[in-house]
Amino acid sequence: xxxxxxxxxxxxxxxxxxxxxxxxxxxxxxxxxxxxxxxxxxxxxxxxxxxxxxxxxxxxxxxxxxxxxxxxxxxxxxxxxxxxxxxxxxxxxxxxxxxxxxxxxxxxxxxxxxxxxxxxxxxxxxxxxxxxxxxxxxxxxxxxxxxxxxxxxxxxxxxxxxxxxxxxxxxxxxxxxxx
Amino acid sequence: xxxxxxxxxxxxxxxxxxxxxxxxxxxxxxxxxxxxxxxxxxxxxxxxxxxxxxxxxxxxxxxxxxxx
Ligand SMILES: [Zn+2]
Numbered sequence: 001x002x003x004x005x006x007x008x009x010x011x012x013x014x015x016x017x018x019x020x021x022x023x024x025x026x027x028x029x030x031x032x033x034x035x036x037x038x039x040x041x042x043x044x045x046x047x048x049x050x051x052x053x054x055x056x057x058x059x060x061x062x063x064x065x066x067x068x069x070x071x072x073x074x075x076x077x078x079x080x081x082x083x084x085x086x087x088x089x090x091x092x093x094x095x096x097x098x099x100x101x102x103x104x105x106x107x108x109x110x111x112x113x114x115x116x117x118x119x120x121x122x123x124x125x126x127x128x129x130x131x132x133x134x135x136x137x138x139x140x141x142x143x144x145x146x147x148x149x150x151x152x153x154x155x156x157x158x159x160x161x162x163x164x165x166x167x168x169x170x171x172x173x174x175x176x177x178x179x
Numbered sequence: 180x181x182x183x184x185x186x187x188x189x190x191x192x193x194x195x196x197x198x199x200x201x202x203x204x205x206x207x208x209x210x211x212x213x214x215x216x217x218x219x220x221x222x223x224x225x226x227x228x229x230x231x232x233x234x235x236x237x238x239x240x241x242x243x244x245x246x247x
Contacts (some may be wrong), residue, residue: 004237052215086182094216100225104232113229129210131195138195157191164222 001040001047005112008051008129010122018054020049048134052144055126059145062123070121074162095163097172109171116166120159127152128159181209186216190223 001022007056026043081092088094103109117125130141143153181189186209189202198206210217 001237065197082182082184086184087213088183088215094218094222096218097222097225100228104229110233110236113233116185133234134228137233153188153192153195156195160191160194160223160226161186161187164219168222 001044003114004133005047005051006057007117008052008126008133010125014054018050022050041165052130052134055130056144068121068123071124071158074121074124074158077165078158078161094168095172097168104172112167112171116170119166120162124155124159124162128163130154138139181205183209183213184218189215191221194223194227195221207241212233 002015002019005018005124006012008020009015022043073169076095081089083089097103117129120128127141127145127147130136131138132146136144138152138156141147142149145152147155184208189206191199192198194208210220
């Protein structure tokens, strides 16, 4: 749970506070739980709200749509995947990743997945995780972070392609290590 | 004609909103002819699936043994 909060907030101290507050709030609620799993789900839903609150506060002080150096690098790398006519360069063409279920069963895959998430620039990761992990609709993400829809689309596209490339390089390509 | 670069944008947006009939048509025509973009679409679907599974693992049922 702490790892999850850290992944989202990219701030160890802030993440620890959020998890602690969520635990306290959950225990103060004095609900009865049929099992450990029910309690975990409950704490998690409180934590989700806390993370969203923190993201909301952070987004007021940082300009999320501003293009950082990391984002510009990612865009340049993306452009290099294509020929002048905007079709794939043969060597950059996406290849098949095989059976998804098989990959997702591999414990090692999840380590690579987390590493790749951490490779995304902070703001890009935040938008992506709100969409994919906290399961906000895209227009909610835009609204919460005061982004235009097209801005949101650009950021999500950048995040997905970055993650895709990282996984392709460090998991799916045989014999290649690190991205 | 849709380029591969534009197709990747549409395929990303397809994860966030329903595409219009025209967009869908353009994309399907392109995908029928383009192996790279077909793989890209499968990779996008994989990412969505991996994110869902990632959350399930975080969310308590992380014994991983339940058949899906
Ligand atoms: Zn294509």
